[in-house]
Amino acid sequence: MTYADRPWLARYPAGSPADLEVEYATALDIFDAAVAAEPDSAFLHYFDATLTFAEVNSAADALAARLIAEGFGSGDRLAVYVQNNPAFVIGIVAAWKAGGIAVAINPMNKQRELTYMLIDSGATALLTLDDLYVDVAEPTIATGSTAVRTVFTSSPLDFQTRDDPRLFDGLRRRRLPGTNDLVEIIDNFDGSPARTPTLSADDTAVLTYTSGTTGEPKGAMNTHGNLAFNAQTYRDWTGLKPGDGVLGVAPLFHITGLVGHVMTAMLARAPLTLTHRFAPDVTLDAIRERRPVFTVAAITAFNALSAAPGATPADFESLRILYSGGAPIAPAMADRLEQVFGAYIHNIYGLTETSSPSHGVPLGVRAPVDPTSGALSVGVPVFNTIVRVVGEDGDDVPVGEVGEFVTSGPQVIKGYWNKPDKTAESLPGGALRTGDVGFMDADGWFYVVDRKKDMINASGYKVWPREVEDVLYTHPAVREAAVVGVPDEYRGETVKAYVSLHSGATVEPAELVEFCKEQMAAYKYPRSVEIVGELPKTVTGKILRRELRQPAT
Structure with a gap:
């Protein structure tokens, strides 16, 4: 059996196609068709x-x-x-x-x-x-x-x-x-x-910025074809029907919000409920008022909604199609939230470079848990998509063995804006080297067990340590800095910084936290700073993040 054989197709519901025939060439075609067919139907609810x-x-x-x-x-x-x-x-x-x-x-x-x-x-x-x-x-x-x-x-x-x-x-x-x-x-x-x-389908529709191997943000060129394909993937994977409301929990600037909310609502001709930003009590009231059917959000958002004051299972009865992506879901949390929402929260997995989903758990199917690692499966590759698991040599590893996910499909971006070298590195031959490490089991289920690089995943937001370190280095007291992700019960991971100071310099950890907070998006700045005498290094002077990460884990 090879990955090209697509063993995961056996996990698809009966009658589901292996490949989609994409209905629209461009994102604008999707919108224009909705306007022509349903001009007076609700598109956006906003308070x-x-x-x-x-x-x-x-x-x-x-x-x-x-x-x-x-x-x-x-x-x-x-x-x-x-x-x-x-x-x-x-x-x-x-x-x-x-x-x-x-x-x-x-x-x-x-x-x-x-x-x-x-x-x-x-x-x-x-x-x-x-x-x-x-x-x-x-x-x-x-x-x-x-x-x-x-x-x-x-x-x-x-x-x-x-x-x-x-x-x-x-x-x-x-x-x-x-x-x-x-x-x-x-x-x-x-x-x-x-x-x-x-x-045309190959024209860039949106630039969405993602961090890369150097920490410098890269503009992913999500094409019209990418958006049209994955909007249809969301609609057909979930069975969303015209009039089924979509709850806009994920940020719209993020690929999940852009495709899983805006584009999917356009294609399904379903009203999209927006609330400016995610505040659990406000979002809960919007659910009560608009009775949406579908949403996709980070598991932390579902957790916050479940804890909103006054929330009852009856409030969530309309939300019968629930998906979560961006951060791992603990099996115990999935079970607990199912009791609150009355519906199973299905995993979905993808990257900015895959224009949202490359994998998903089929609707109505419970994801298996890997007995060895305890990881919940992120699902199976979606329509038209081949995902290989490769070793360091680029060759496919046997089923059940760990390697890097390499994704090919209509949702994969054509490259990074004005960065041909980065495009060639991450997308050789058009297949995306995701940098995420995991395995496929004998039944075609995929599991993410680690990340190849040092990226920190905090509540579904990706943080590159180098960017935080660069900000810390601008503080006059900081001599050296290293940033790692540490476990966090609520965010999954959170950002911690280790710093050493210049001789004679003094600064309090809280001052460094505030210093970063003033210069960075809220999800990026370190929640804690530890001041040490020396940072661990190789003989060549390279700071060893892994030695700092180990005591925290």
């Missing part, structure tokens, strides 16, 4: 507001027309730096309507991180929230180091009137000089359609 497919289409036309008027051309990049707001969806569709590419940027990123991504992507336009513009984006653009020449701003209060104080207390709409207000653009739009772009 007390509902936007139909036609209304989102008109809003995206307005923004696309303004982009084009500002000189935005085919292949140009619009950076979208917002939370889980309607503005995100309007922004990415507008970029496509204008013939361009959306750049999805984490709204938790600080100025240093935003600057890098704007420069690297060459974005000429930016859509952001008004508070993010004032606090982060305006100082970045003022440096003159980016190519951004047009800025669009939106408020989290736009498109709704509830103004939930749990999220928006004290917040007000701001009209900012030097920017274009998104709502004003939409309100003043004359209805003229934007240009009709010529897009």
Whole structure:
């Protein structure tokens, strides 16, 4: 038996195809078809507001027309730096309507991180929230180091009137000089359609940033074909039907939120519920109000929802299709949460470079647990997908033996933006070397048992130690720094730093934590710092992270 034989197909439900015939060539084709077929159906729920497919289409036309008027051309990049707001969806569709590419940027990123991504992507336009513009984006653009020449701003209060104080207390709409207000653009739009772009499946739809082997973020080129294929994978794998609501728990800038929420809702013609950001009590109320059927989220989000004050099993009765990815699930936690939600939480697995899922547990099937490691299976490869497990020599290892996952399929990106060397390294021949280590059992189930590199996985967010270390090294007291992941009951892993100090220097660990917190997204900064006299090294002077990790595990 070889991996090319796809032994996992026996795990598919009866009648399920091994391969999909993809219905749409591009992500924009999916959206246009939904608008044509269901113009008055709900697409986005945002607190007390509902936007139909036609209304989102008109809003995206307005923004696309303004982009084009500002000189935005085919292949140009619009950076979208917002939370889980309607503005995100309007922004990415507008970029496509204008013939361009959306750049999805984490709204938790600080100025240093935003600057890098704007420069690297060459974005000429930016859509952001008004508070993010004032606090982060305006100082970045003022440096003159980016190519951004047009800025669009939106408020989290736009498109709704509830103004939930749990999220928006004290917040007000701001009209900012030097920017274009998104709502004003939409309100003043004359209805003229934007240009009709010529897009193909191989064209890049979105740049999503991921960390790489050097710690330098890389722009994964998720193509229209990638998004169209995996949106259909989600829909057909889960059996989602038109009108089945989707709960937007995962961040939309993340590949899971982009594909598992936005694209899947477009394709299934299902309403997507957004709540600006994930707050368990607010999300619980949204579930009660909108009664969604499907969501995919990190296990920590399910755990937080289960512990929300006042939550009862009845609140979750509508959520009958549940998937979790981004971080390992302990079998005991899966069992406990099933009692709360009344539905089994299925594993799903993928990377930014696989445009979300490459593996999933078939709906209604319980994932097996490896008796040796106690690991819960991440599932089986999805439609059209071949996953090999290879050794250091690149050859397939026997079934049951541990090696690196190498993935081939229509969801695999074509490469990294302006990084041909990194593309050649990670995607030789178009197959993705994932860097994740595990094995396939005799029944075709896959298990992730380790990571090949030192990446830290905190609540589904990937943190590269080198980036944290680089920030620590900018502190005047720090001589050497090493960052590792340590077990954390809630986050799965969390970030810990070990530092040695310059002679005569003094600093408290809490000061170093705060120093990093001010410069990094919330999921990246170290939750603890330990000051040591010397860090362990090889004879050549290389710091040995593994020796620091061992006592913590």
